[in-house]
Amino acid sequence: MAHDTPLIATIVVGLSLAFLFGTIAQRLRISPIVGYLLAGVAIGPFTPGFVADQGLANELAEIGIILLMFGVGLHFSMSELLAVRTIAVPGAIVQIASATVMGLVLAAGFGWSVGAGVVFGLALSVASTVVLLRALQERRLVKSDQGRIAVGWLIVEDLVMVLTLVILPAIAPLLGSQSSEAAAASAQPGGLALALAITLLKVVAFIAVMLLFGRKLIPAILHHIAHTGSRELFRLGVLTIALGVAFIAAKLFGVSFALGAFFAGMILSESPLSQQAANESLPLRDAFAVLFFVSVGMLFYPYIVVENPLRVLATVAIIILGKSLAAWLIVLAFGHGMRTALLIAASLAQIGEFSFILAGLGVTLKLLPVEGRELILAGALISIMLNPLLFLLVEKYNDKVAAAPDAAAGTNPPLATAKSRSEIAYVTPKTDHTVLIGFGRVGGIVGERLIAEGTPLFVMDDRDETAAALKSRGVDAVGANAVTDLASANIKAAKRLVVAIPDCFEAGQIVAQARVANPGLKIVARAHSDAEAKYLKDYGASDVVQGSRETAAAMIAALDADPAGSASGAT
CATH class of the missing domain: 3.40.50.720 (NAD(P)-binding Rossmann-like Domain)
Known part of the structure; x- marks a missing residue:
């Protein structure tokens, strides 16, 4: 007897193809994210063969976003950020502003609205947490000075994007949104200011509740579950906290799932059980993160690379050249050496999960045209594929400098990359x-x-x-x-x-x-x-x-x- 099981089909086919393409990508020394995105393209509506249920894929993607943001919160370290705050905070903010301006200018050239340009530029400004951390881990740079700067820079970018996801719906009418919600808000006298004020009040209320009650309640619940000795209950408790806080944040406070999950992870990161919580939730986080990338790939129109190659090239140029150049100049301006500047620039020369989330929100609010989302996806795919090559070029430069007879007399300190490579060799x-x-x-x-x-x-x-x-x-x-x-x-x-x-x-x-x-x-x-x-x-x-x-x-x-x-x- 035939069964109509679109949910099972979407999960099974999506994960199977993600596994296949992710394995191929790994073999080619490319981030598996590229494989996951291509799996989504394969089961999307723009390619022949099986087409997964887009609605169900989006629901699964929401869970993926919640667990992704929960993981970001779990690994959020205020101490790491404060250690490099003099470079990471101003550097990330200036780099985000620079990339946003470049995206705005490019969008204007495409004939898009200012609101579309702002969303487009912001989406191009933020690097992928997954790609950056994996690149640093592979090269054993996470604990180096350069790695700490890159991670701190990334934390600031993530925080800015979290705030953007909260504020963007409230200011959408100001940016020219044509959505029904934006139209209703702008139609009322003082509606925009009122909507923004209400949004900020809800965010403040949620943060206050989390800091006053969540900081004590969440670790206490987890501590109590840990004392039961049941690993199964502990794992279930962690997932319930992640999903439950995100759901309550959205339903009671009107803030995004992403912000709720981020704060749940951040509060939990202060607990002595945070590492165990991270380990126990990792398999499910990874599985749904893969489904998130697959669902994003389903939205991608692959023929845009052929139909609008110049626009794709311009988008990639902002990500790899424009954004990296801005980061490179900023790091040099703050007195750091050439090799540190090159490493930070290479680390940030790609985009990923936050860009996809922001692009999806922009399309939903009718700020960003669908073509903008497609260009962002194309830029992500190409930049992630090219990122290992950029690191290789930086490493070759470092080896050349290290081998120079007067290397010891240089003003730059020895780069961790060269040390790491020689240690591994x-x-x-x-x-x-x-x-x-x-x-x-x-x-x-x-x-x-x-x-x-x-x-x-x-x-x-x-x-x-x-x-x-x-x-x-x-x-x-x-x-x-x-x-x-x-x-x-x-x-x-x-x-x-x-x-x-x-x-x-x-x-x-x-x-x-x-x-x-x-x-x-x-x-x-x-x-x-x-x-x-x-x-x-x-x-x-x-x-x-x-x-x-x-x-x-x-x-x-x-x-x-x-x-x-x-x-x-x-x-």
């Missing part, structure tokens, strides 16, 4: 040594024992501070991800490999690479279950230590040591 000269992957709770104990014994040791840990601490003690160590940089360990010449990280999937990849590189290598790994132990064995581990079995064996040994069951500890 480093290969330990040790032979017949033990390689230890991970220096955490388990790896740290193993490592300290090996260090005490004087065993030739090389340590890889993905935390730079851990590697730095080991180096200060004279231990050969590198801060890198062993999945991608195992070559640093000189595995071919190693005698033993200890994989002490808890992630079984990553451990399997490391074991497999090591076994291929050195078939005779002794490999010891850790597992949490029989299934994980078998998985690691299948990939080539010599021995797998399962935590639960070792704990049970130790408990049995303790019982066997006192067969009479004497109560030596009793009084």
Whole structure:
């Protein structure tokens, strides 16, 4: 019997194609976001074949926006922003203003209204959080000075866009909106000022409620759930807080889902359980974020690249050249070096999720023509695809400067990019040594024992501070991800490999690479279950230590040591 299941079809086909195209994009060293957007194009109304339900896709996208903004709030760090406030705050504001003016001028050339130009320019001014953070993480720059400036800059951009999403509907009549709501507001005497005042009052009321009550209530609820010991309830509680606060914000205070979710995440970020909340909500956040990008891709009219190539080119030029040039000049004007300026410029030379949200709101308010949204989507696709190339050019420049004979005499401090690249390219000269992957709770104990014994040791840990601490003690160590940089360990010449990280999937990849590189290598790994132990064995581990079995064996040994069951500890 046939079933009409548009929701299931939209989710299944959308996620399946997103997985396929995202994997291809990753293989090509392009952000998977490009693949997700192309998946949306494939199931959209402008391409042949299956067409997903646009209405349902938009509903799913709303959940994606809520969870995306919740994640932004969870990772919002006032301390990080304050640390670079002297450059990030004025720099981001000036750069947003510059890009908005460029978009306004370009829109005027297209014959659009001032309101369309403002929305268009704002959409081109804000970089993608996902793309920027991933680019910095891949190059191990998040904790560098340049990375902190880029992240702080991004936080300011996000805050400005959150405020824009709240204020734009209220000032839409002033910008020439033709929507029915805008017309009704402008028709009444003082209607625009009244609408703006009411909107701001609602926002202030919501913020006050969140700060006065939410700051205590939300962490308390989560703390109570955590004490139940149920991971399932904890995960459900986190999602309920994210979706519930966003829904209440929209229904009771009339503010956007995005603002409500952002504040829910920001309040929760102050809790000691924030990291666990982020980890537990991550799978669902990722899934719905993918559906958000798919739904955005469904709106894209791909033929605009052929029909209006000059407009697409001009849009991309603002994103990659105009916006980056503005950021570059701003960073230099604030006294930072050329290499820092280039890194910030490359980081911001793309647009993403906030641009899509703003473009959708602009079309809904009848401020931005549909063509404007299509140009923004085209600009996003092309800029995200080209962003790795920009980083590569910056890295080549840094390598050239670092290799110059007079590099040490330059006025710029050493760039973290060059340091990171040389660290990753480093290969330990040790032979017949033990390689230890991970220096955490388990790896740290193993490592300290090996260090005490004087065993030739090389340590890889993905935390730079851990590697730095080991180096200060004279231990050969590198801060890198062993999945991608195992070559640093000189595995071919190693005698033993200890994989002490808890992630079984990553451990399997490391074991497999090591076994291929050195078939005779002794490999010891850790597992949490029989299934994980078998998985690691299948990939080539010599021995797998399962935590639960070792704990049970130790408990049995303790019982066997006192067969009479004497109560030596009793009084």
